[in-house]
Amino acid sequence: xxxxxxxxxxxxxxxxxxxxxxxxxxxxxxxxxxxxxxxxxxxxxxxxxxxxxxxxxxxxxxxxxxxxxxxxxxxxxxxxxxxxxxxxxxxxxxxxxxxxxxxxxxxxxxxxxxxxxxxxxxxxxxxxxxxxxxxxxxxxxxxxxxxxxxxxxxxxxxxxxxxxxxxxxxxxxxxxxxxxxxxxxxxxx
Amino acid sequence: xxxxxxxxxxxxxxxxxxxxxxxxxxxxxxxxxxxxxxxxxxxxxxxxxxxxxxxxxxxxxxxxxxxxxxxxxxxxxxxxxxxxxxxxxxxxxxxxxxxxxxxxxxxxxxxxxxxxxxxxxxxxxxxxxxxxxxxxxxxxxxxxxxxxxxxxxxxxxxxxxxxxxxxxxxxxxxxxxxxxxxxxxxxxxxxxxxxxxxxxxxxxxxxxxxxxxxxxxxxxxxxxxxxxxxxxxxxxxxxxxxxxxxxxxxxxxxxxxxxxxxxxxxxxxxxxxxxxxxxxxxxxxxxxxxxxxxxxxxxxxxxxxxxxxxxxxxxxxxxxxxxxxxxxxxxxxxxxxxxxxxxxxxxxxxxxxxxxxxxxxxxxxxxxxxxxxxxxxxxxxxxxxxxxxxxxxxxxxxxxxxxxxxxxxxxxxxxxxxxxxxxxxxxxxxxxxxxxxxxxxxxxxxxxxxxxxxxxxxxxxxxxxxxxxxxxxxxxxxxxxxxxxxxxxxxxxxxxxxxxxxxxxxxxxxxxxxxxxxxxxxxxxxxxxxxxxxxxxxxxxxxxxxxxxxxxxxxxxxxxxxxxxxxxxxxxxxxxxxxxxxxxxxxxxxxxxxxxxxxxxxxxxxxxxxxxxxxxxxxxxxxxxxxxxxxxxxxxxxxxxxxxxxxxxxxxxxxxxxxxxxxxxxxxxxxxxxxxxxxxxxxxxxxxxxxxxxxxxxxxxxxxxxxxxxxxxxxxxxxxxxx
Numbered sequence: 001x002x003x004x005x006x007x008x009x010x011x012x013x014x015x016x017x018x019x020x021x022x023x024x025x026x027x028x029x030x031x032x033x034x035x036x037x038x039x040x041x042x043x044x045x046x047x048x049x050x051x052x053x054x055x056x057x058x059x060x061x062x063x064x065x066x067x068x069x070x071x072x073x074x075x076x077x078x079x080x081x082x083x084x085x086x087x088x089x090x091x092x093x094x095x096x097x098x099x100x101x102x103x104x105x106x107x108x109x110x111x112x113x114x115x116x117x118x119x120x121x122x123x124x125x126x127x128x129x130x131x132x133x134x135x136x137x138x139x140x141x142x143x144x145x146x147x148x149x150x151x152x153x154x155x156x157x158x159x160x161x162x163x164x165x166x167x168x169x170x171x172x173x174x175x176x177x178x179x180x181x182x183x184x185x186x187x188x189x
Numbered sequence: 190x191x192x193x194x195x196x197x198x199x200x201x202x203x204x205x206x207x208x209x210x211x212x213x214x215x216x217x218x219x220x221x222x223x224x225x226x227x228x229x230x231x232x233x234x235x236x237x238x239x240x241x242x243x244x245x246x247x248x249x250x251x252x253x254x255x256x257x258x259x260x261x262x263x264x265x266x267x268x269x270x271x272x273x274x275x276x277x278x279x280x281x282x283x284x285x286x287x288x289x290x291x292x293x294x295x296x297x298x299x300x301x302x303x304x305x306x307x308x309x310x311x312x313x314x315x316x317x318x319x320x321x322x323x324x325x326x327x328x329x330x331x332x333x334x335x336x337x338x339x340x341x342x343x344x345x346x347x348x349x350x351x352x353x354x355x356x357x358x359x360x361x362x363x364x365x366x367x368x369x370x371x372x373x374x375x376x377x378x379x380x381x382x383x384x385x386x387x388x389x390x391x392x393x394x395x396x397x398x399x400x401x402x403x404x405x406x407x408x409x410x411x412x413x414x415x416x417x418x419x420x421x422x423x424x425x426x427x428x429x430x431x432x433x434x435x436x437x438x439x440x441x442x443x444x445x446x447x448x449x450x451x452x453x454x455x456x457x458x459x460x461x462x463x464x465x466x467x468x469x470x471x472x473x474x475x476x477x478x479x480x481x482x483x484x485x486x487x488x489x490x491x492x493x494x495x496x497x498x499x500x501x502x503x504x505x506x507x508x509x510x511x512x513x514x515x516x517x518x519x520x521x522x523x524x525x526x527x528x529x530x531x532x533x534x535x536x537x538x539x540x541x542x543x544x545x546x547x548x549x550x551x552x553x554x555x556x557x558x559x560x561x562x563x564x565x566x567x568x569x570x571x572x573x574x575x576x577x578x579x580x581x582x583x584x585x586x587x588x589x590x591x592x593x594x595x596x597x598x599x600x601x602x603x604x605x606x607x608x609x610x611x612x613x614x615x616x617x618x619x620x621x622x623x624x625x626x627x628x629x630x631x632x633x634x635x636x637x638x639x640x641x642x643x644x645x646x647x648x649x650x651x652x653x654x655x656x657x658x659x660x661x662x663x664x665x666x667x668x669x670x671x672x673x674x675x676x677x678x679x680x681x682x683x684x685x686x687x688x689x690x691x692x693x694x695x696x697x698x699x700x701x702x703x704x705x706x707x708x709x710x711x712x713x714x715x716x717x718x719x720x721x722x723x724x725x726x727x728x729x730x731x732x733x734x735x736x737x738x739x740x741x742x743x744x745x746x747x748x749x750x751x752x753x754x755x756x757x758x759x760x761x762x763x764x765x766x767x768x769x770x771x772x773x774x775x776x777x778x779x780x781x782x783x784x785x786x787x788x789x790x791x792x793x794x795x796x797x798x799x800x801x802x803x804x805x806x807x808x809x810x811x812x813x814x815x816x817x818x819x820x821x822x823x824x825x826x827x828x829x830x831x832x833x834x835x836x837x838x839x840x841x842x843x844x845x846x847x848x849x850x851x852x853x854x855x856x857x858x859x860x861x862x863x864x865x866x867x868x869x870x871x872x873x874x875x876x877x878x879x880x881x882x883x884x885x886x887x888x889x890x891x892x893x894x895x896x897x898x899x900x901x902x903x904x905x906x907x908x909x910x911x912x
Contacts, residue, residue, distance in 0.1 A: 036253070038249055040244075040245040041246055041248070044240075044242060044245040108796065121703065131706055131708075131792075132792070132794065134792070134795075134801065136704075136706075136709070136802055136805050136806060137703070137704040137705075137706075138704075139636055139704075140632035140702040140703070141632060142630045142633060143308045146518065147519065148307065148308065152704070155805060156797060156801075157797060157801040157802075157804060157805050158796060158801070159797055159798060159800070
């Protein structure tokens with residue numbers, strides 16, 4: 001399948017809007033996974049956390065989606081990225097990064113302390129994507145997948161305001177660093 | 190005819206419908222379901238209060254073959270399958286075909302067994318064999334009967350070893366054997382049955398060889414199968430397979446004997462197993478050429494003949510795999526299965542070659558070295574049971590005496606009443622847990638080592654308080670006081686050293702597991718550096734207490750520690766650490782300089798900073814204060830000013846290289862350390878050169894820097910190229 005030509009501005013990003021989006025998400029994810037999820041699993045995510053799922057459209061066609069949840073886990077309020085798919089002809093153009101970034105931003109604004117997910121150790125693309133966003137490989141999970149492949153548990157820790165005031169020199173540098181970053185990112189509308 | 194029935198797929202229309210059970214009867218609920226559908230709004234989900242993600246993931250849609258394994262089941266039960274001729278006895282009325290089928294079953298079972306060892310359930314692998322599920326059916330077929338008995342006994346033996354090791358690693362599928370007939374009647378006598386069958390086939394082989402060379406046949410024996418031209422080939426193919434199972438079972442029984450008493454015998458059986466594997470591989474050409482052309486082709490390549498084996502159905506046991514129906518798995522092919530067994534035998538041989546040296550340090554070093562060859566679960570479980578039996582090292586040496594010996598105390602300390610102190614008991618348990626965890630897979634091991642640090646630290650603090658408490662007690666005799674003092678002093682020093690040893694292993698395993706990205710290297714090597722300094726300090730202290738370091742003489746120049754305060758004679762083991770301290774510091778500074786000189790782009794995440802990365806990477810070490818007074822701020826202070834010209838002043842790599850080179854004479858009898866010193870030298874030398882190139886070409890934009898672990902598993906080598 002050849003790559004489709006498009007401008008980044010042609011991609012429309014939409015927050016999960018209701019039942020009409022569910023079959024689009026299910027189709028995309030089912031195509032990618034060898035082991036399908038039941039409809040219960042999809043509904044569990046999109047009905048409890050609709051604000052964390054996003055879809056990407058190109059000329060009316062759904063080309064990518066991200067599905068997440070968040071909640072209390074062992075005394076930390078944590079976000080979890082459950083599914084991320086972009087169809088093959090649209091890969092390598094930053095759509096996945098944009099989808100994930102939107103979801104993580106909502107998590108951050110909702111008060112999450114960290115975000116986590118699992119990825120196959122062989123999935124270089126995903127590891128690079130999440131690495132650029134500040135995730136570390138917190139653990140390696142031996143034979144996590146049924147085909148014997150290991151997984152990494154990826155974790156992103158959000159900055160905690162109470163840590164920085166104690167380091168006056170570092171606090172200044174940190175603030176200026178964050179401001180310059182925010183100026184560059186495109187997701188802030 | 191029998192073989193036609195076996196190869197013909199059953200048709201659904203001829204199957205009887207599922208019978209009602211004793212207390213239940215079938216009822217049609219279609220109207221109820223239809224009414225329920227009308228009752229739900231779109232998007233409405235039936236769920237209880239505790240319907241969580243796990244419940245959602247476990248749910249399945251009935252009749253979707255990807256989720257509902259029952260829909261693609263050919264048979265409802267084992268008995269149903271047997272009634273439909275899936276596992277005929279005998280396998281064929283034609284003796285040659287019967288032998289061919291048995292060999293296929295043997296090969297397929299080996300592939301199943303290797304797949305099980307690699308981390309799948311017994312139910313879906315070895316026990317997908319109907320002959321194993323209904324052992325009483327095959328008592329008339331001596332060959333298959335004895336073979337199945339050995340398989341069952343072998344699986345039971347291995348299952349018990351892995352269960353006993355009980356580390357609850359991720360490999361929890363391995364020990365699931367609910368509802369499976371693991372113990373048959375008389376399985377303990379499996380070898381005598383196997384020997385009888387082996388004897389018969391050996392005689393058949395001798396007989397056919399004799400008739401080939403036209404010698405007079407001394408005994409009147411019925412041949413194995415019908416075709417005289419194929420008799421020798423089939424006899425040999427069967428014999429190597431039977432003999433492999435016999436020796437493998439003997440191997441397992443020998444290794445079970447406590448304190449390594451069966452090791453010599455085990456090694457002999459390992460040699461025989463390897464020899465029989467070779468014969469199995471050599472028999473495949475013959476089996477392929479003479480395969481039954483009528484048989485179905487084997488798409489999984491689990492048999493030497495290339496034919497599909499008779500009598501297997503992995504879906505029949507799916508109900509035994511709780512709580513969710515299992516997804517289908519891919520079996521290892523025969524070639525990969527044989528490779529797996531070869532590796533297992535080699536790993537077991539290493540274990541059996543170990544002379545049980547009565548020293549904790551050598552036990553730890555042996556386990557760490559053994560793990561470098563990446564042994565699988567079965568080998569590691571055997572190692573763990575060798576190391577710790579009945580709470581003793583090798584089932585022989587009490588842990589407390591091993592600790593006192595490691596701490597450099599004289600033998601009299603081994604029997605001192607201090608061992609009854611609750612914190613000493615706790616320490617003993619920590620050491621036992623450490624040895625067990627060092628036998629687990631690297632991924633799981635690293636997490637457990639990290640979590641363990643806090644326990645070691647707490648135990649140290651408790652021992653220290655107990656130590657102080659002892660000396661407030663006026664009632665003890667002064668002689669006893671002196672001994673107690675000495676014991677505590679040595680053990681406290683040893684505990685600290687061991688804590689930093691664990692911390693260092695936790696850090697360096699991160700490289701083996703590929704947990705660090707290039708952006709993490711600066712801070713990781715910096716943490717290596719601070720941990721290694723402490724490790725060297727504690728080791729030096731422990732050795733000085735027992736007078737070990739005074740014996741060694743070292744060169745005067747640059748003997749002192751980094752802080753320049755001490756000027757003791759430093760022993761080779763401590764200098765060995767010092768060369769690594771320089772290497773780690775050099776690497777950390779090099780990465781810092783490359784970043785400060787804009788040779789490596791810093792990570793700029795929209796969501797967090799390097800500070801958060803630092804917190805996460807070293808969370809467990811920080812929590813345990815191993816070491817204390819270390820923070821992101823101290824890391825930044827050490828590295829923020831690093832650049833190529835400051836690095837010219839302190840040439841860390843040159844120092845590391847020099848020390849490593851000089852140390853070689855002290856470790857002439859230790860090939861492992863010699864090899865390690867050589868590696869350290871190489872890495873130091875190459876990094877020194879790379880740094881010089883970077884310094885000289887500081888403004889050259891065409892210089893590209895990359896990093897490789899070709900010379901050392903966790904010390905990186907910089908490679909500078911002009912693009």
